[in-house]
Amino acid sequence: MKPTIIEARLLDDMERLPVIDAHSHLPIERVRLTEHADALTFYRQYTRLVMFAAGLDEAEFLRMHDPETPLDERFDTFERYYEVIRHSSAARSAAIALGRFYGEDRLTRDNFESITARMRRLYQPGVLYRTVLVEACGIRAVAQNAPPDESDFDDPLMRVVPMIGLGGEWNDYNDLAQQLMTGQIAGEVDDYLEMLRGRLRRLRAAGAIAFKHFVHPYRESDARTARHAWESLRHGERSAARSSVANPLASYLSDELMTEVARLGVPLAVHSGVWGDFREFDPQHFIPYFQRHPDLRFDLFHMGIPYVRAMGRIAANFRNVWVNLCWAPTISTTMAAHALDEWLDMVPTNKIIGFGSDVRWPVEKVYGHLTLARQTIASVLAHRIDRGLLSHGEAIEVSRRWLFDNAAELYALRATDERGPSQQFPCANGPSLSRQASAWRDR
Numbered sequence: 001m002k003p004t005i006i007e008a009r010l011l012d013d014m015e016r017l018p019v020i021d022a023h024s025h026l027p028i029e030r031v032r033l034t035e036h037a038d039a040l041t042f043y044r045q046y047t048r049l050v051m052f053a054a055g056l057d058e059a060e061f062l063r064m065h066d067p068e069t070p071l072d073e074r075f076d077t078f079e080r081y082y083e084v085i086r087h088s089s090a091a092r093s094a095a096i097a098l099g100r101f102y103g104e105d106r107l108t109r110d111n112f113e114s115i116t117a118r119m120r121r122l123y124q125p126g127v128l129y130r131t132v133l134v135e136a137c138g139i140r141a142v143a144q145n146a147p148p149d150e151s152d153f154d155d156p157l158m159r160v161v162p163m164i165g166l167g168g169e170w171n172d173y174n175d176l177a178q179q180l181m182t183g184q185i186a187g188e189v190d191d192y193l194e195m196l197r198g199r200l201r202r203l204r205a206a207g208a209i210a211f212k213h214f215v216h217p218y219r220e221s222d223a224r225t226a227r228h229a230w231e232s233l234r235h236g237e238r239s240a241a242r243s244s245v246a247n248p249l250a251s252y253l254s255d256e257l258m259t260e261v262a263r264l265g266v267p268l269a270v271h272s273g274v275w276g277d278f279r280e281f282d283p284q285h286f287i288p289y290f291q292r293h294p295d296l297r298f299d300l301f302h303m304g305i306p307y308v309r310a311m312g313r314i315a316a317n318f319r320n321v322w323v324n325l326c327w328a329p330t331i332s333t334t335m336a337a338h339a340l341d342e343w344l345d346m347v348p349t350n351k352i353i354g355f356g357s358d359v360r361w362p363v364e365k366v367y368g369h370l371t372l373a374r375q376t377i378a379s380v381l382a383h384r385i386d387r388g389l390l391s392h393g394e395a396i397e398v399s400r401r402w403l404f405d406n407a408a409e410l411y412a413l414r415a416t417d418e419r420g421p422s423q424q425f426p427c428a429n430g431p432s433l434s435r436q437a438s439a440w441r442d443r
């Protein structure tokens with residue numbers, strides 16, 4: 001992107017601000033390093049959604065990322081779809097990351113091997129996350145939503161946000177309904193709830209900084225109707241079998257678990273919008289929960305895309321709701337910028353969280369996603385500076401709230417403020433680690 005003069009000055013100062021990645025699926029580094037990575041990994045995660053929309057099917061996608069498949073064949077597929085996705089925000093984030101770490105703005109048959117070889121040198125213990133997350137991005141803490149075997153409560157950088165746990169670790173109510181219908185769950189709804197409450201308490205004691213849930217249609221409920229739905233499912237009746245339809249069991253369990261999360265004093269992160277039949281994830285479904293749980297702090301994700309305008313109103317009307325740009329600029333920088341501009345009109349600046357990468361596989365793309373988030377913020381604030389609505393200094397103050405302060409307050413990560421890598425990584429100044437890190441930089 002070619003910034004205007006005002007944007008360029010803002011971006012220059014914004015790059016010096018500390019950052020919290022307020023939503024990520026990255027595993028801890030040790031786990032990530034056991035997984036395959038090559039240059040096509042840059043096009044594995046959210047770019048795939050644009051490719052799917054263009055016609056790519058699941059089998060082609062898997063072959064494209066299968067290192068056992070001949071490179072020519074993998075590239076034929078990639079090139080065919082790259083041509084039609086290259087103008088998307090998702091593809092832009094890949095190009096930005098390729099440029100930052102490998103000096104290339106697009107992947108070709110000719111540079112694939114050399115980029116992959118250089119990736120191998122970056123994907124080293126003590127080097128990968130430090131180089132990409134800490135040094136390139138200025139990230140002080142990552143709010144990490146990952147399965148238990150990909151998390152470590154002692155990791156100094158990755159702070160764990162487990163699922164609230166309905167139906168199991170993947171938090172899928174539909175799994176719970178299936179388990180009930182197939183007799184895999186014994187006991188009553190109250191026993192199940194007590195088990196889940198105990199799990200939340202244990203995870204919080206271990207160091208969880210929040211829990212995560214998904215938006216779903218709400219239905220007024222109480223213990224009696226929930227017990228009835230529980231019994232119906234056990235008898236094979238499917239009336240409460242899906243979370244996409246407002247049902248009393250999903251709502252009752254969510255209500256009870258939200259009460260427990262509020263008691264534990266941590267926020268509830270909530271996926272909203274984006275996926276598949278996105279009507280299911282309309283953030284407006286959660287309004288009754290915001291009202292019923294005034295002491296629970298909700299962090300609504302992904303700008304509720306495409307319900308960005310409704311989400312702004314939610315943050316304006318409910319003091320216990322924060323709104324989070326995570327992933328949104330990588331879906332559409334334009335939609336994110338327009339929405340953010342509207343939000344600034346009506347949402348206090350302490351309620352907006354400006355960055356969450358939402359990255360899982362292509363670690364370098366955290367930088368690409370962050371760059372798009374910074375550009376989005378800069379475009380909105382520069383426009384206002386241009387019209388005399390705020391000064392450069394005020395714009396940087398707002399940026400700092402959105403990139404660091406608000407997430408630090410909400411997730412109690414204030415202690416990470418201004419901490420350099422040497423404190424984040426107790427051994428970071430030790431000879432081996434710093435030598436490895438600078439060796440990478442010199443390449």
Ligand SMILES: [Zn+2]
Nearest residue numbers: 023024025358
């Ligand atoms: Zn996510």
